[in-house]
Amino acid sequence: MLKGKVLIVEDQPNFRKGLTKMLEEGKLGWQVVGEAGNGQDALELLDQVKPDLVLTDIRMPIMDGIEFVGHLRRSYPDMLVIILTGYKNFEYAQAAVRHGALDLLIKPCTEQDVHQVMNKAYERFYEKVALLEKQQVQHKQQQDQELRAALMDLPYSMAMSSSLDEILMGQELWLLKWVYENTAIHHYGKHDMSLLQFAFSNIVEELVKEAGIHARLLLVEHERFVLIAESDMLDESLKAAIRAASLQYLKIRIEMLSMGAAPTAKHLAGLYSRFKGLDYESADPHAASEGIGGYGTTLSSNQARVKELEVQLMSAILMGQEDSLQQLLDRLVKELSGKSPEEMKIGALSLSIALLGTIQKQFDPDENSLLPKIPSDMPEADWTPEEVTLWASEQVENFLLLFNNWQALKNDNLIEKAVKYIEDYYNEACRLTDVAAYVHLNASYFSVLFKKTVGESFTRFVTRTRMDKAALLLRNTDMKIFEIACAVGFDEPNYFTNVFKQQYQMTPKEYRNYRVPE
Secondary structure (H helix, E strand, O other), X not given: OOOEEEEEEOOOHHHHHHHHHHHHHOOOOEEEEXXXXXXXXXXXXXXXXXXXXXXXXXXXXXXXXXXXXXXXXXXXXXXXXXXXXXXXXXXHHHHHHHOOOOEEEEOOOOHHHHHHHHHHHHHHHHHHXXXXXXXXXXXXXXXXXXXXXXXXXXXXXXXXXXXXXHHHOOEEEEEEEEOOOOHHHHHHOHHHHHHHHHHHHHXXXXXXXXXXXXXXXXXXXXXXXXXXXXXXXXXXXXXXXXXXXXXXXXXXXXXXEEEEEOOOHHHHHHHHHHHHHHHHHHOOOOHHHXXXXXXXXXXXXXXXXXXXXXXXXXXXXXXXXXXXHHHHHXXXXXXXXXXXXXXXXXXXXXXXXXXXXXXXXXXXXXXXXXXXXXXXOOOOOOOOHHHHHHHHHHHHHHHHHHHHXXXXXXXXXXHHHHHHHHHHHOOOOOOHHHHHHHOOOOHHHHHHHHHHHHOOOHHHHHHHHHHHHHHHHHHHOOOOHHXXXXXXXXXXXXXXXXXXXXXXXXXXXXXXXXXXXX
16 A cells, blocks of 8 residues: 655654554554654754655644744645644634645544544545656656657657756666567557557566666567666566566567667667667568557557556545445446457556556555566457457456455454444444544445444444343333433433334333243
């Protein structure tokens, strides 16, 4: 699970430590990266720990919370802030809003209060992460397009020349070529090349990333890719893994040639031209007829689509509603039917790769071996639209099976914890939303999960618990009926009497006087 970093600014050590312990043990998606006792110390920590969220008290020595947040906003205008205060004062609330605070947390606060506010903050944090990731993908797409143009000796933005040189500095270039003596490639045909290119790029990028190497892969021409990687980092075992995975998953043999140290952008074309000339005899005869920039643009769009799908999947999971995730997946599969055969295959593969990526990020698998983030099979060239849809549906079913198993483990003991809460607080309001927040679940999802696990609805369980307690008091004490009603959470004695009669088929007074025949 993606964790956000939080800085706690609070002058009361015990409260600060308790809050830190609550956040770190509560599995709320936050990691405490720093603590400070006043605003001045906190300002010094900001640049060091770079938090995503700041929880700050208002009343503190040296520099109070309002002044601290004012300074914070000058350097970090978009940082999430939650104000802690023991004062329900309108002026403090106004100041918090003026400085862009996400929420107020009034002390003394319960664990439930903290969880509710922190869940709200995590949703906002994830929205920011998703937006930033989208912007980074778009920026990388632009950079890749410019690098591709430089390699092909085509016009590219001179304004980005220095940026491209920074990307190339200290890097090594590798030419990856598909060997066209392989019949598997010809079996697909040129209309399915985008599918193969997309799959191949994911294999290479995942293997390189899993090896801990910062790199980027560019589709330059049809069957030729250029890998830009840190110098001297691609060892023989990784190159062998790339060749083996390409052959295993795609039935494609590849050659890998080191092009040496990366030059500046303006010298890329000359270097690429020299190495490209080494394989004209083995090149695909259809490649020359294709537009040079088209494949690269399509590949970048497909990769961006995978990121977009992963964000949608993670958002649905974070909502805690199984129905939302199911509806999203059903819609994504249904949308495939409106595409051309080639687009259907790429769309199905994009969905499958996004599902596997989400599994790796969210479900915390035990195995971290060098496996590419790509399904063990993929749509074939001669598949009908119905077969592609069926394959995509199977990928979704496998994902949901893993999701349900993960959810079951995640929810382990949550209902038991909820039942214990009800037994302890049945004499109070004990609302569904309160108990759901206590166990950190969405109220709608909690309601469904509770009924599925316990066998009866939340409301029915609370009512039965209260009536059972009332029956014990009627049998074993001399408390008046209105006192018993109040003791089990009812404000109105008449309403209590009606509910009791529905369960026991007699009034509380009749129940107290009833004697079981010997």
